[in-house]
Amino acid sequence: MLDSKPTVMCFSGLDPTGGAGIQADIETLFSLGCHAVPIVTALTAQNTHNALSINSTSAALIVQQARAVLEDMPVHCFKIGLVGAMETVEAIHSILKDYAYIPVVLDPVVAAGGGYQFSDTEALSAIRSLLIPLTTVLTPNTDEIKQLAPTADSLDACANELIKAGCQHVLLTGTHAQTESVENRLYTSHQEVTLHNWPRLPDSYHGSGCTLAAAIAGYLAHKLTLRDAIQQAQRFTWEALSHGTRMGFGQHIPNRSYWNKQQP
Numbered sequence: 035m036l037d038s039k040p041t042v043m044c045f046s047g048l049d050p051t052g053g054a055g056i057q058a059d060i061e062t063l064f065s066l067g068c069h070a071v072p073i074v075t076a077l078t079a080q081n082t083h084n085a086l087s088i089n090s091t092s093a094a095l096i097v098q099q100a101r102a103v104l105e106d107m108p109v110h111c112f113k114i115g116l117v118g119a120m121e122t123v124e125a126i127h128s129i130l131k132d133y134a135y136i137p138v139v140l141d142p143v144v145a146a147g148g149g150y151q152f153s154d155t156e157a158l159s160a161i162r163s164l165l166i167p168l169t170t171v172l173t174p175n176t177d178e179i180k181q182l183a184p185t186a187d188s189l190d191a192c193a194n195e196l197i198k199a200g201c202q203h204v205l206l207t208g209t210h211a212q213t214e215s216v217e218n219r220l221y222t223s224h225q226e227v228t229l230h231n232w233p234r235l236p237d238s239y240h241g242s243g244c245t246l247a248a249a250i251a252g253y254l255a256h257k258l259t260l261r262d263a264i265q266q267a268q269r270f271t272w273e274a275l276s277h278g279t280r281m282g283f284g285q286h287i288p289n290r291s292y293w294n295k296q297q298p
Contacts, residue, residue, distance in 0.1 A: 040255035047116035054241035082284030084148025123160035141247035167200030
């Protein structure tokens with residue numbers, strides 16, 4: 035008899051700092067009582083300041099990794115992070131098309147916190163045409179959404195353009211905006227925009243977007259309603275950031291096991 039523990043398949047890059055990427059996904063999902071299935075899309079060289087290089091996994095190996103697991107165990111949600119090449123997008127698209135009943139959370143990791151550009155023009159175009167139409171929840175920041183909808187003349191227009199392209203929900207995060215508090219905006223077709231306000235923390239963080247998207251995927255795997263999953267994922271992410279530490283000379287790293295009272 036198969037165990038019923040919620041399982042999330044994560045397509046993400048490997049970050050050697052442990053702050054973002056596949057490690058952030060695994061830590062987040064473990065904290066939420068889920069099992070993470072990590073599919074490595076790229077190897078990167080980076081630190082808490084910036085990324086230095088990216089080496090994308092071959093498309094054939096990405097597909098082989100994913101199908102080997104999907105043919106063996108149930109997966110309750112897909113989480114997609116760093117996809118730096120068009121071939122990577124095409125590989126993931128081929129998987130999603132075959133498992134259309136599984137919800138998809140897409141964190142469009144376009145650039146590192148220090149500015150290094152992970153995704154080229156071809157990859158961005160492929161994300162728009164192949165992944166956005168299959169996405170349940172998209173979690174861009176203000177910089178990323180402008181690159182995903184470059185012809186739109188406002189953030190609202192960007193979100194609505196992506197909804198029209200087939201994305202079911204857009205959670206636009208306000209961490210990059212110059213506002214007193216962080217305002218995250220949830221867009222859904224034919225519904226009023228829902229605002230979520232969070233106290234702005236004083237530091238910048240390496241892996242905040244990964245944490246949020248993985249948390250949404252984890253709560254969806256637990257069968258929470260979409261709005262409850264998004265609300266609770268934001269709470270988890272804020273707590274992880276507020277307990278974060280500056281382990282290098284750059285951005286802080288979230289503490290995704292802040293709940294562990296036995297920590298020093």
